[in-house]
Amino acid sequence: MITVENLSKRYGSTTAVHEVSFTVEPGSITGFLGPNGAGKSTTLRMLTGLTPPTSGSSTIAGRRYADLPNPGRVVGVMLDAAAQHPGRTGRETLQLNASLLGVPKTRADEMLEAVGLSSAAKRRVGQYSLGMRQRLGIASALLGDPAALILDEPANGMDPEGIRWMRGLLQDFASRGGTVILSSHLLGEVQATVDRLVVIGSGRIVANGSLEELLAGSGTLVRGLDPAGLRQALTTAGLSVEPLHDGALRVDATAEQVGRAAAAANQILIELRESDSAGLEELFFQLTSPTAVAA
Numbered sequence: 001m002i003t004v005e006n007l008s009k010r011y012g013s014t015t016a017v018h019e020v021s022f023t024v025e026p027g028s029i030t031g032f033l034g035p036n037g038a039g040k041s042t043t044l045r046m047l048t049g050l051t052p053p054t055s056g057s058s059t060i061a062g063r064r065y066a067d068l069p070n071p072g073r074v075v076g077v078m079l080d081a082a083a084q085h086p087g088r089t090g091r092e093t094l095q096l097n098a099s100l101l102g103v104p105k106t107r108a109d110e111m112l113e114a115v116g117l118s119s120a121a122k123r124r125v126g127q128y129s130l131g132m133r134q135r136l137g138i139a140s141a142l143l144g145d146p147a148a149l150i151l152d153e154p155a156n157g158m159d160p161e162g163i164r165w166m167r168g169l170l171q172d173f174a175s176r177g178g179t180v181i182l183s184s185h186l187l188g189e190v191q192a193t194v195d196r197l198v199v200i201g202s203g204r205i206v207a208n209g210s211l212e213e214l215l216a217g218s219g220t221l222v223r224g225l226d227p228a229g230l231r232q233a234l235t236t237a238g239l240s241v242e243p244l245h246d247g248a249l250r251v252d253a254t255a256e257q258v259g260r261a262a263a264a265a266n267q268i269l270i271e272l273r274e275s276d277s278a279g280l281e282e283l284f285f286q287l288t289s290p291t292a293v294a295a
């Protein structure tokens with residue numbers, strides 16, 4: 001289990017992370033979602049002892065990262081796949097990391113196999129694509145056979161096939177009781193992979209729950225020919241309405257309730273969809289927009 005309690009980080013007058021708290025349970029994959037600059041990397045760096053927090057604390061398997069005697073055997077970390085030494089081959093990279101961790105060097109080839117890089121084992125990392133470096137980073141994180149994984153933007157640079165592959169690998173890891181947190185700035189990239197979401201905007205947690213809960217909470221999206229008239233009609237019908245951009249409205253009701261209320265007021269609908277991923281994406285943008293966070 002990973003716990004984060006009231007973590008804050010200030011850089012001078014900039015608050016990068018403000019009182020962030022959440023837990024990541026074993027057997028689950030949590031997506032840590034937020035736009036660029038939201039505070040994801042800073043939070044993950046604090047969690048892995050690379051950045052000292054201004055206040056607050058975090059633990060992995062019940063201990064602070066700095067107190068883990070051999071952290072790589074407890075938690076696999078990939079924060080910057082591009083940071084691997086470009087002059088070493090994939091195999092050398094993993095063999096070196098294996099010796100640092102105190103695991104047999106043979107683990108290197110096993111992990112290369114596990115991430116589909118066996119045929120590129122002897123190539124220099126500098127010649128790897130970003131997607132291949134992500135795979136190598138994941139292999140490196142898995143070397144110590146840890147119970148938890150912390151991955152910063154692992155899908156970045158991966159093609160759809162790579163993302164599908166990663167999904168299978170992480171779901172298998174979690175199904176064996178592993179704890180996974182992975183960050184992303186794109187909901188669509190991780191939506192099919194994660195069970196839970198922690199959404200961060202401008203350094204603050206703005207949503208936290210299972211994908212199901214958040215989907216249900218995203219309500220119904222509706223758009224009408226006459227946005228103001230439609231809003232009025234829905235409000236009059238007693239429904240809770242939140243205007244989104246482009247004249248769309250988010251309503252805390254089923255599509256049928258929205259359709260009926262609109263029909264009763266002779267409002268013409270041009271779009272009506274219930275709590276699907278598009279609705280969640282919209283909600284995500286709403287939640288993380290600077291104005292929403294400031295409100």
Ligand SMILES: Nc1ncnc2c1ncn2[C@@H]1O[C@H](COP(=O)(O)OP(=O)(O)OP(=O)(O)O)[C@@H](O)[C@H]1O
Nearest residue numbers: 011014016034035036037038039040041042043185
């Ligand atoms: N070392 C630093 N010094 C000063 N400000 C920093 C430092 N590191 C991060 N920040 C600021 O903290 C905020 C959060 O940055 P962070 O990198 O954690 O965001 P992020 O969600 O990971 O974004 P991205 O997806 O772009 O990596 C940003 O405003 C950033 O400019």
